[in-house]
Amino acid sequence: xxxxxxxxxxxxxxxxxxxxxxxxxxxxxxxxxxxxxxxxxxxxxxxxxxxxxxxxxxxxxxxxxxxxxxxxxxxxxxxxxxxxxxxxxxxxxxxxxxxxxxxxxxxxxxxxxxxxxxxxxxxxxxxxxxxxxxxxxxxxxxxxxxxxxxxxxxxxxxxxxxxxxxxxxxxxxxxxxxxxxxxxxxxxxxxxxxxxxxxxxxxxxxxxxxxxxxxxxxxxxxxxxxxxxxxxxxxxxxxxxxxxxxxxxxxxxxxxxxxxxxxxxxxxxxxxxxxxxxxxxxxxxxxxxxxxxxxxxxxxxxxxxxxxxxxxxxxxxxxxxxxxxxxxxxxxxxxxxxxxxxxxxxxxxxxxxxxxxxxxxxxxxxxxxxxxxxxxxxxxxxxxxxxxxxxxxxxxxxxxxxxxxxxxxxxxxxxxxxxxxxxxxxxxxxxxxxxxxxxxxxxxxxxxxxxxxxxxxxxxxxxxxxxxxxxxxxxxxxxxxxxxxxxxxxxxxxxxxxxxxxxxxxxxxxxxxxxxxxxxxxxxxxxxxxxxxxxxxxxxxxxxxxxxxxxxxxxxxxxxxxxxxxxxxxxxxxxxxxxxxxxxxxxxxxxxxxxxxxxxxxxxxxxxxxxxxxxxxxxxxxxxxxxxxxxxxxxx
Amino acid sequence: xxxxxxxxxxxxxxxxxxxxxxxxxxxxxxxxxxxxxxxxxxxxxxxxxxxxxxxxxxxxxxxxxxxxxxxxxxxxxxxxxxxxxxxxxxxxxxxxxxxxxxxxxxxxxxxxxxxxxxxxxxxxxxxxxxxxxxxxxxxxxxxxxxxxxxxxxxxxxxxxxxxxxxxxxxxxxxxxxxxxxxxxxxxxxxxxxxxxxxxxx
Numbered sequence: 001x002x003x004x005x006x007x008x009x010x011x012x013x014x015x016x017x018x019x020x021x022x023x024x025x026x027x028x029x030x031x032x033x034x035x036x037x038x039x040x041x042x043x044x045x046x047x048x049x050x051x052x053x054x055x056x057x058x059x060x061x062x063x064x065x066x067x068x069x070x071x072x073x074x075x076x077x078x079x080x081x082x083x084x085x086x087x088x089x090x091x092x093x094x095x096x097x098x099x100x101x102x103x104x105x106x107x108x109x110x111x112x113x114x115x116x117x118x119x120x121x122x123x124x125x126x127x128x129x130x131x132x133x134x135x136x137x138x139x140x141x142x143x144x145x146x147x148x149x150x151x152x153x154x155x156x157x158x159x160x161x162x163x164x165x166x167x168x169x170x171x172x173x174x175x176x177x178x179x180x181x182x183x184x185x186x187x188x189x190x191x192x193x194x195x196x197x198x199x200x201x202x203x204x205x206x207x208x209x210x211x212x213x214x215x216x217x218x219x220x221x222x223x224x225x226x227x228x229x230x231x232x233x234x235x236x237x238x239x240x241x242x243x244x245x246x247x248x249x250x251x252x253x254x255x256x257x258x259x260x261x262x263x264x265x266x267x268x269x270x271x272x273x274x275x276x277x278x279x280x281x282x283x284x285x286x287x288x289x290x291x292x293x294x295x296x297x298x299x300x301x302x303x304x305x306x307x308x309x310x311x312x313x314x315x316x317x318x319x320x321x322x323x324x325x326x327x328x329x330x331x332x333x334x335x336x337x338x339x340x341x342x343x344x345x346x347x348x349x350x351x352x353x354x355x356x357x358x359x360x361x362x363x364x365x366x367x368x369x370x371x372x373x374x375x376x377x378x379x380x381x382x383x384x385x386x387x388x389x390x391x392x393x394x395x396x397x398x399x400x401x402x403x404x405x406x407x408x409x410x411x412x413x414x415x416x417x418x419x420x421x422x423x424x425x426x427x428x429x430x431x432x433x434x435x436x437x438x439x440x441x442x443x444x445x446x447x448x449x450x451x452x453x454x455x456x457x458x459x460x461x462x463x464x465x466x467x468x469x470x471x472x473x474x475x476x477x478x479x480x481x482x483x484x485x486x487x488x489x490x491x492x493x494x495x496x497x498x499x500x501x502x503x504x505x506x507x508x509x510x511x512x513x514x515x516x517x518x519x520x521x522x523x524x525x526x527x528x529x530x531x532x533x534x535x536x537x538x539x540x541x542x543x544x545x546x547x548x549x550x551x552x553x554x555x556x557x558x559x560x561x562x563x564x565x566x567x568x569x570x571x572x573x574x575x576x577x578x579x580x581x582x583x584x585x586x587x588x589x590x591x592x593x594x595x596x597x598x599x600x601x602x603x604x605x606x607x608x609x610x611x612x613x614x615x616x617x618x619x620x621x622x623x624x625x626x627x628x629x630x631x632x633x634x635x636x
Numbered sequence: 637x638x639x640x641x642x643x644x645x646x647x648x649x650x651x652x653x654x655x656x657x658x659x660x661x662x663x664x665x666x667x668x669x670x671x672x673x674x675x676x677x678x679x680x681x682x683x684x685x686x687x688x689x690x691x692x693x694x695x696x697x698x699x700x701x702x703x704x705x706x707x708x709x710x711x712x713x714x715x716x717x718x719x720x721x722x723x724x725x726x727x728x729x730x731x732x733x734x735x736x737x738x739x740x741x742x743x744x745x746x747x748x749x750x751x752x753x754x755x756x757x758x759x760x761x762x763x764x765x766x767x768x769x770x771x772x773x774x775x776x777x778x779x780x781x782x783x784x785x786x787x788x789x790x791x792x793x794x795x796x797x798x799x800x801x802x803x804x805x806x807x808x809x810x811x812x813x814x815x816x817x818x819x820x821x822x823x824x825x826x827x828x829x830x831x832x833x834x835x836x837x
Contacts, residue, residue: 015667177701179677180674180676180677181659181660181701182675182698183673252701255701256702258700340704357704357706362706362728370720370723370761372753372758372761373758374744375742375750376650377744380684381684381685412684415684592746598741
C-alpha cells in the first residue's frame with residue numbers, strides 16, 4: 001500500500017480520499033484544535049487528525065454535536081489558535097444560529113475554518129442540500145476545491161485568509177470528492193508552537209448594536225473580494241478569449257465538465273471554474289460574461305452560481321447580456337447529483353449534438369437487461385443487536401393488538417423503517433423523541449395508541465436531551481427506547497460519551513445513559529440485553545400500557561466491533577446450525593421471514609432453514625427465535 | 637501494448653465483500669507503474685448489505701472519479717445480480733466482464749417477497765452486454781485458499797489473469813504481498829484467481 005497521507009513526508013505522492021487530503025492540509029497548516037461530530041461524508045477528516053494528534057501536538061475531539069464542535073473551535077480561535085470544525089451539511093443546519101452570531105462578533109486573533117461536506121443525491125443522508133448559499137447567507141467566506149491536491153492546499157490558505165481578515169472561512173466539498181481517491185503531493189508540516197491567551201479586552205458580543213456589526217461584516221467581505229478574490233489564481237479559466245459557450249462551475253463538477261468537453265471534442269467552449277464562491281469575484285465574472293453569448297451553469301445541488309450571476313448580469317447592458325442555461329432553464333436537473341453523463345447531456349444539447357458511447361440498439365437492450373434484478377434493501381448486519389431489539393418491539397406491538405407508534409431518527413437504527421415497517425417516521429437527529437413527545441400528549445384529542453421513541457446511543461447525547469426533559473416536564477406519555485450498541489456505528493464506529501473512550505483512544509469520563517434518564521425524571525429505567533429475547537419482548541409489552549414515564553435501554557455492543565475484537569484475540573466466532581428434523585420448513589419460516597436475518601437463508605432443496613456460516617456473526621438470537629428449538633450452537 | 641486512456645474498471649458487489657480493498661490494490665499497482673488513478677466510490681450505508689460500486693480510472697492524466705455510461709473496459713462482478721445491475725449501465729460491446737457467480741441474496745429475496753433470477757439467465761444477459769465474459773465461483777476458491785473473506789483477492793487475481801488491464805500480474809502480486817492480514821491465504825487466493833481465468837483462455 002502507498003504511504004499514509006498523515007505520516008508521509010514532504011514531497012511524497014500518496015493516494016487518498018478527498019478527506020485525507022483535507023486532514024493533511026490541516027496538519028500542514030499547523031492546526032491546533034480540531035472538533036467534529038461524525039457525519040458522512042465528513043467523518044474521515046477528524047478521524048485522520050485523531051491518529052496523529054499526540055505526535056503533532058494537536059487537540060482533537062469528537063464532540064457531542066456540531067454546535068459543541070463549532071463553539072469550542074471558536075473559543076480556541078479567540079485565544080489565537082488555529083481551529084477547525086468539520087461536519088456534514090446537516091451539521092451546518094444545526095450550527096446556523098451559533099455561526100451567524102459568531103460571524104458578527106468575529107473569532108478573534110486566531111483562524112477558524114469550517115469544513116462542510118455536502119451529499120448530493122443523499123447517498124448517505126436523508127436530505128440533499130448545498131452549503132454554498134448558506135455560507136453566503138451567513139456572511140462568511142466560502143471556498144471550494146475541485147481536486148484532491150486543491151483540497152489539501154486550500155486549507156492553509158483558508159487559515160491565512162481567516163486570520164488576516166478576521167472572517168470565518170468555510171471550505172465546501174461534496175461526496176464525490178470526499179470519498180473518491182486520487183494521488184496528491186504532500187507538503188511541509190508546519191510545527192508552530194502556540195500559546196493560547198485570552199484577551200480580556202476583545203469585544204466578544206454583538207450588543208448593543210448588532211446591525212452595525214452586520215454592516216461591518218459586509219464591508220470586510222467586500223474588502224476580501226477586492227483584495228483577494230477578484231484576481232485570485234484559484235479561479236481558473238480554460239478556453240478561447242471569446243468562447244461561443246461559457247460553462248461556469250465549481251467543485252468536482254469541474255472534472256465532469258472538462259471530460260465532457262474533451263469527449264465532445266468542442267473547441268469553442270470556455271470553462272470557468274470558480275473556487276472563491278463567496279464573496280464572488282463580480283468584476284472578473286462580468287468581464288467573462290461580456291465575452292460570450294451563452295452561459296451554462298453546471299453545479300450541485302442548488303443553482304447558487306446561477307442565481308447569483310444571473311442577478312449580477314442585470315448590471316450589463318441588454319445587448320451584452322448572454323443567454324443563461326442551467327437548473328432554472330431546465331437544462332440541468334434541479335435535484336440529485338450531477339455527473340459526467342449529465343455534463344455530456346447538458347453540453348451536447350446546447351451544441352445540438354447527441355453523444356453516446358454505444359449504438360441505440362445496444363442502449364435499448366441494456367435498458368431491459370437488468371429488469372430481472374431485484375432491489376437490495378438495506379438491513380441490519382447479521383448479529384446486529386438492533387434486529388432483536390426491533391423484533392422485540394414488533395412482537396410486543398403485535399401482542400398489543402397492533403397498537404404502538406414507533407418514532408425514530410438517524411443511525412443504524414434508521415433501518416427500522418425497512419424492518420416490517422416498525423419505525424413509522426425517520427427524520428433528523430433527535431426528531432424521534434420530539435415527535436413522540438407530541439404524540440404522547442394527544443390523548444385529550446382521542447389518540448390513545450402507545451408511543452415509543454427509538455433512539456441510538458450517540459443520538460441520545462447529540463440531540464435528545466431537551467426532548468427528554470420536555471417529555472417529563474409536559475408529562476407526555478411517550479416511552480423512550482435507547483438502542484445502546486456502544487458506538488456511533490453508521491458513520492464508522494466513532495466513540496461517544498457512553499463508550500468511555502475519546503477520539504484519541506484514551507480512557508475518559510462516561511455519562512451513563514440510564515443515569516441521565518433517571519436524572520431527568522423517568523420513573524422507570526430498565527436496562528435489557530436485546531439478545532435476551534423473551535425479557536426484551538416482555539419489557540416492551542409491559543411498557544406499552546404502563547401509563548408511567550418509561551425508558552428502556554437495549555444494551556449490547558455492535559456485532560462488527562465484537563467480532564473485530566474476537567479476530568484480534570484470535571477467538572472464533574460462535575457458530576449455529578439448524579437441526580433439519582426439528583425444522584417445520586415452510587409451515588413456519590419465522591427465522592428467515594419474520595426475524596429476517598440475512599444469515600438465516602432458505603435451503604430450497606430441503607425446503608428447510610439453513611444458517612449461512614459465511615454470513616453469520618454468531619449472535620445466537622435465532623436459537624430463541626425458533627419456536628421449535630430447531631436451531632443450536634455448533635459445539636467446537 | 638497500447639491501452640485506452642483512461643482505462644476504466646468498474647467493480648460491482650455487495651457491501652462487506654471487500655470492494656474498496658480490491659480497488660485500492662489495483663490502484664496502487666497502477667500507481668507503481670507510473671499511472672494517475674482516480675477511484676470513485678460511495679459508502680456509508682454500504683456495509684448494511686447495500687449495493688456498492690467502485691470506479692477505477694487508470695490514466696496518464698488527472699481524470700474525474702466517475703466512468704461515463706457504457707465506457708467501462710472491464711467489469712469485475714463480485715456478485716451476479718450486482719454485475720448485471722451495474723453492467724447494464726457501464727458495459728459496451730467491446731468490454732470484458734469477470735463475474736463471481738456465487739449469489740448474495742437481498743433481504744427481500746430471503747423473505748420471499750422478491751425472487752432471485754435464475755443464475756443461467758443472469759449469465760445469458762451478461763453475455764449479451766459484453767464481448768467476453770469469464771465466470772468463476774470466487775467464494776469456493778477463497779475457501780480453498782483458506783478463508784471465504786478473501787473472495788475479493790481471488791477476483792483481483794482473475795483481473796490479473798485476464799491480461800487486459802495496464803497492470804501486470806507481477807505488479808499486482810507485489811501489492812497483494814504487502815497485505816499483512818492473512819498474508820499467505822491472500823497470495824494463494826490471488827494465484828487461484830489468476831489460474832481460474834488462465835484455464836479458460
